[in-house]
Amino acid sequence: MSNGDEIIKGRGAQLNVGNRFDAHSHELRDDFLNYCAVEGEEARASGTTLTDTFPKTIVNKVTSPDIRMGYSLNPYQGCEHGCVYCYARNSHEYWGYSAGLDFEQKILVKRNAVALLEKKLRSKSWEAEPIVLSGNTDCYQPIEKKLEITRSLLQCFLKYKHPVGIITKNALVQRDMDILKELAADNLVQVNISITSLEETTRRLLEPRTASVKKRLETVRKLSEANIPVSVMMAPIIPGINSHEILPLVKAISENGAQGVGYTMVRLNGAIGGIFTDWIKKAMPHRAEKVLHQIAECHGGNLNDSRFGRRMKGEGNIAEQVEQQFRIARKKYFKDKGIMPLNCELHREYKDGQMKLF
Template sequence: MERSGYIKGRGAQHQVKNRFDTLAYEMRDDFLNFCAVEGEEAISSKTAFIDTFPKTIVNKVTSPDVGLEFSLNPYQGCEHGCVYCYARNSHEYWGYGAGLDFEQKILVKRNAVELLEQKLRSKSWKAAPIVLSGNTDCYQPVERRLEITRKLLQVFLKYKHPVGIITKNALVQRDVDILEELAKDNLVRVNLSITSLDEKTRQLLEPRTASIKKRLQTIEVLHSRGIPVSVMMAPIIPSINSHEILPLVKEIAERGACGVGYTVVRLNGAIGEVFSAWIRKAMPDRAEKVLHQIAECHKGNLNDSRFGTRMKGEGNIADQVAQQFALARKLYLKDKERPKLNCDLHQQYKDGQMKLF
């Protein structure tokens, strides 16, 4: 079916008003008609990169559902453009919108490496896994040029500090030399996000991410180099990828993944508007069905902020998803386990070299 007015290469299909702004603007039809006649773009498709210099870089994670204590995000906003991304809402705190702004206005934390080194050298800091990135992808396209994530990994290696990585970009293979050294002391674990085995689904949901083929290849490369790699199938979206659980877990297990996790999609804050507008353009034939099934997982709402249930959902659909994952782990990952990261070495390396006395 033809997707009228669909913005190819972007997840969000429009700008979304920032809830903290008192003023808003809208595109009038006469302006859009003028742009069409003149052959001009009503909305710029270019990505802007904005340098920032925060005072801190390691964030304490207080949510009991996430499963990590500290995160570090070298970038705010993400050009990957995943339409379901929970991090979209956080862009509003920087004065931007959760829609196209999130994908087109990327804040670059230029002093991230220096701030991390200060943190790891601090006398009061006790080693605990720090995850790149709890919010936006540390291997999004601009990382190829800026190499901030690579430099951060070099700092983690220098100070023998445990680090986790969450990404859906095959660019992580570039840093396999550093990851291999970290893995020798059990200081790293990579979590690769794979939402679907279907490339057409990937292109719609995650328009600027690495292909499924490249991500599966990444599992093999990391596993072959002794780097622990798990997979996050997140989020599960009813009637879009919920039927792929068993074949996907089977595939990643055969490639060398040592574990799998998942979340059920929830559309909090502005994400509800972004996702609803997207699916009515991208999948008009099943849009209402999908939206109703998402709501069924969250007591009739698209959003859910309740600790304990918000990540997995509840009801018949959520129960079926949980049962499929339990079966998949039993069938394909029974004898595999995700190693616990080593927090014991860092104290000896606080000055960047091992203490001799």
């Protein structure tokens, strides 16, 4: 640690940055912190709170040209996994919260998610197209174990024979293997497991409340053994932190049965730049400046990069080296592998929740 800073254990972000939409800013003053230390009180609330919400729609059209999904569905807003680099942090500001600690401590639960999905799938105007769970925040974050909203959503997709994709860092997806097997029998599901590193110490720092590396590799293997199509995303690659792991990680996931692999380069848009900078100076002070400079080198000299076509992969020497390593890794470990497109043909016959006879 540097300058006497202490890491908040179990959290990614180490502070609450200001919300760009707020008229007022908030800060923790030294005299208040000193008072709390003397009195033995916590300066910050450390627990997680849940707030029920009831949105009017649940399926979102994805218009970004460099994200390969047409529609997404997020049963939760905010994510207790606490990945410090997460691009979704900025979306928490639209709800009046901070992209920092608030993002992982104040979770919004969409209680009517299943009813809204069913309404969408039964709509006469809806034509089947894959809907991805977790386009923004993880549908298998810790609270899902209790609430089971994601499980109910999968049951809805199965009832209407509708294609669904899943993106997650949590081994909790194994709980729903029974439903996933039924979906996979009709080629209606693909699971994408995010694995950022093979090193557990790195995982604990970057993604404090996610499943361990061992559990994620086990999840890939078990899904594959159950004939459920599974891919892995190495997302994001952070120069100086996990960029040296490309070949061994791709080898490991191939050996565990993954049928596809992809990657993105880290980009620190909006409030995330400040959150990540604060975190790395506390968590990895000896290499903070080197990592920040290398990230900036991948994005035209900035931590922030919103340019379509380049923001996901970066540019410059470091980004080119990463791309070349992935090309080699795919050729070596995924030469004869691939995943079929999801089946969009069955849903029309099941729009009423049962197959039509005529």
